[in-house]
Structures are given as structure tokens and as C-alpha cells.
Amino acid sequence: MRNAFQEELDSIHQTIVKMGVIVEESISAATRALLEPNLEIAERVIKDDDEIDDMQHELDARTMMIIARQAPVAGDLRNLVTSLRISADLERMGDMAHHIAKLARMRFPNCAVPEELRELIQDMDRVAISIIQKTAKSIETQNTTLALQLERDDDEMDKLLRKLFSILVDKNWKHDIETAIDMTLLGRYYERFADHAVSVGRRVYYIVHGEYNS
Secondary structure (H helix, E strand, C coil): CHHHHHHHHHHHHHHHHHHHHHHHHHHHHHHHHHHCCCHHHHHHHHHHHHHHHHHHHHHHHHHHHHHHHHCCCHHHHHHHHHHHHHHHHHHHHHHHHHHHHHHHHHHCCCCCCCHHHHHHHHHHHHHHHHHHHHHHHHHHHCCHHHHHHHHHHHHHHHHHHHHHHHHHCCCCCCCCHHHHHHHHHHHHHHHHHHHHHHHHHHHHHHHHHCCCCC
16 A cells, blocks of 8 residues: 555656646747747647646645545655645746746737847746756755755846846836836746745755755
8 A cells, every 4th residue: 555655646746847847848938939929839838838737736636635545644744735835836837938928929920028128038038947947856856955046046037137127117218118018027927937936945845854944
């Protein structure tokens, strides 16, 4: 029975790892759809978000069934309950990629990002991809060193967001209010993506150590 239970735990773990991989693909593709711009890629990201949502719902159901049937305690229970929260964070990260893709679709065939902001958005995408790669790896390996690095990466994303906002409020901003709103929302999508990754990192630390890092 213990072997069967362990197989169920491993299956939950692998599903979460797979979610992380899909989220990584989605955020990268969403930025491509935004900057190229590319409607086909945007539509694919939007469709993939449904898959992420379905994975989370299915994982939640499986996890609750395991808890009800096996009545796990100690580390096993901590692992399962925390996995529910990690999957919810990954689902929200997928939502951020979905929002970026929807912005690309809404402004197509035009590019939603003004030329002078392209490099900054590319930097935000670079940080986001690094973050999700570390997030996925920390989940897969339960590497708490990687998990704790996510807070530092989040600081870098916050700096980029502040830089974006400073450009939007500068008196030399030459674009209309609609574009400013688009860019404000876009910056928030990347920033929230990073915030959810930090939450995952803290939960990975909790799985390993049984307490949250202070």
C-alpha cells in the first residue's frame, strides 16, 4: 500500500512539474506574440491556458481524493496540501501569459508595444523566463537554494516595472492614454507573474523544511 501511495505522490509531483514547463512555454510565446506581433501564437497561448486550468482542476481533485482515502500525516500531508497551493500559483502564472497574449490579439495587426519600450519589455520577458525556469527546477528537485533566489529575481522585475512606470508618467511620453493603459497592465502582468513564482518558492521551502523562510 505504501508503494501505491508513493506512486500517487510522485504522479502529483510530476503533474506540477509539467504545469511549470507549460507555463514557461506560454510566457515566452506570449511575449513573442506581443512583439512580433503574431496572432497565431497569441491564439495558441490563450488555448494552452485552458490546458493549464484543466490540469489544476484535475490535480486538485486527485489530491483531495488521496487525502480522503489515505489520511496522510506529517510530511506527506504537508506535501499534498502545499502542492494544491503551488498548482494554484502556477495556474495564475499561466493566466498572466494568457493576459499578455490577449493584449497582443486585441492590438493585432499593430504591435501593442511602442518601439522605445521594446527593449524594456524584452528585459521583463527575460527575467520572467529565468524565474519560471528556476521555479520549475526548484519544484522538480526541491532545491531550496533556487527557491530562495526567486525573491531576488522578483526584485529585478520590480525595478523594471518602476522603470516602465517612470517612462509612462514622463512629460515626454508621446503616445495616447490607451497605449499608456496597455503598458501599465502589461507591466503588472509580468510583475504578478514574478510574485506568484516567489510564492511557489516559499512553498517549496516549506515542503522541505516544514517552516517558512523568514
